[in-house]
Amino acid sequence: MVTKVVRVDPDRPDLLDIARAAECLRRGGLVAFPTETVYGLGVHALDRDAVRKLFEAKGRPASDPLIVHVAAFDQIQALVTALPAHAAALAARFWPGPLTLVLPRAASVPPEVTAGLQTVAIRIPAHPVARALLSAAGIPVAAPSANLFSRPSPTRAAHVLDDLDGRIDMVIDGGATTVGVESTVLDLTVDPPAVLRPGAVTVEALQSTLTGVRLAPSRSADTPLPSPGLLPKHYAPRAPMTLYRGQAEAARRALVAAARDAIDRRVRVGVLATSGDAGALEGMAVVIAAFGAEDDAEGAGARLYAALRELDAAQVDVILARDASRDDGLWRALRDRLHRAATRIVDAAERDHEPGT
Numbered sequence: 001m002v003t004k005v006v007r008v009d010p011d012r013p014d015l016l017d018i019a020r021a022a023e024c025l026r027r028g029g030l031v032a033f034p035t036e037t038v039y040g041l042g043v044h045a046l047d048r049d050a051v052r053k054l055f056e057a058k059g060r061p062a063s064d065p066l067i068v069h070v071a072a073f074d075q076i077q078a079l080v081t082a083l084p085a086h087a088a089a090l091a092a093r094f095w096p097g098p099l100t101l102v103l104p105r106a107a108s109v110p111p112e113v114t115a116g117l118q119t120v121a122i123r124i125p126a127h128p129v130a131r132a133l134l135s136a137a138g139i140p141v142a143a144p145s146a147n148l149f150s151r152p153s154p155t156r157a158a159h160v161l162d163d164l165d166g167r168i169d170m171v172i173d174g175g176a177t178t179v180g181v182e183s184t185v186l187d188l189t190v191d192p193p194a195v196l197r198p199g200a201v202t203v204e205a206l207q208s209t210l211t212g213v214r215l216a217p218s219r220s221a222d223t224p225l226p227s228p229g230l231l232p233k234h235y236a237p238r239a240p241m242t243l244y245r246g247q248a249e250a251a252r253r254a255l256v257a258a259a260r261d262a263i264d265r266r267v268r269v270g271v272l273a274t275s276g277d278a279g280a281l282e283g284m285a286v287v288i289a290a291f292g293a294e295d296d297a298e299g300a301g302a303r304l305y306a307a308l309r310e311l312d313a314a315q316v317d318v319i320l321a322r323d324a325s326r327d328d329g330l331w332r333a334l335r336d337r338l339h340r341a342a343t344r345i346v347d348a349a350e351r352d353h354e355p356g357t
Contacts (some may be wrong), residue, residue: 003165005157010034011172013129015136016171022136024169030057032146032160033133034174037098037182037200038153039160039307040069040143041168042133050110051142057167060149064231065115065226065339066142067100067183069124071134072186076122079140081106084188085323086210093209093218096126099181099202102187102226113142115224119189142226145182146171152235152305152341155180159309180302187216196227200301200332234340237308239270239316243338245323246348248276248294254348255320256280262318270316272307277322287314291321293338297330305339 006017021031028050031042041058043050045068055062070076073091076083080103087101105120114120125131134141145153148163157173164171183205184199192212195203206213219230228236242258244251255277262269263285270287271277278288289307292300311319323345324335341347 008174030168033172034194039146041146042141045140045142095124098183100185152308197229217306240343241319243342248325249347268317270311272321
């Protein structure tokens, strides 16, 4: 397969290019496109053969469900058996945007999309290219992240091509995404509603709109999962990544000490670094990928996956990173992604008792 790349203005995409991509989707093709979160790999959500092709292209397990994207709220009715009253209030505040709602599935939605569950995850994206494509296609579009399964999600078209060139029909290049981490997933089929995956729509924002929203407990990966992004190993770079957690300065000291140990053993070290971490590593023979400032969760989110991919491109042997020191707002989502990307997590207080990284 030859993957066609179409470059568009992210704010005013050419409608002829969009029409061609929409036709490809309607015919059962695989089209990667930007959303405000990450690039998605879209297929006709009601075409079972197309959905199977998507799973094959990504190497994605059938137990990991997909999110269905639609252009407007009234298109949801055909995909669900019931629509809770508070869904409209959430949609009014957060859609279009990076919020996914889990709802009871209608029979029209193939079980391949939902991992065989009786629920379906749905969202309305905000990115102008995604909205134009969904409107032109006139179909619900199932779209996980446009990458090989378990790799860091793509925030640029180049990341999509790194993983899927020759595996999919088309990539719409609309530049870098803005949010950089996947949507928040809120399950409305349980009482009280539960956040299955944290994202850019924070738990605190949801709680201000809908009383009783809670964080769902972790689930076993042995059964079909109600949301994407719940597997314990996900978003991972190719190089093994060690994450140091604990009080910020103690974790930074542990990271620097581990970097020195690895350098002494002639290991090529990459560091996913905040601005403070980068200063502590000055003069050391490490590859640094800037992650963001301690007080800039939005900037860190936009950079996270690109930074991990930069370290892989630099062919480092190991990646060291420091855990997010906060677990609220958007930092909750970033911490979730860091934990799932890590090969191992080390408490900074225990670092002095380790033989090395």
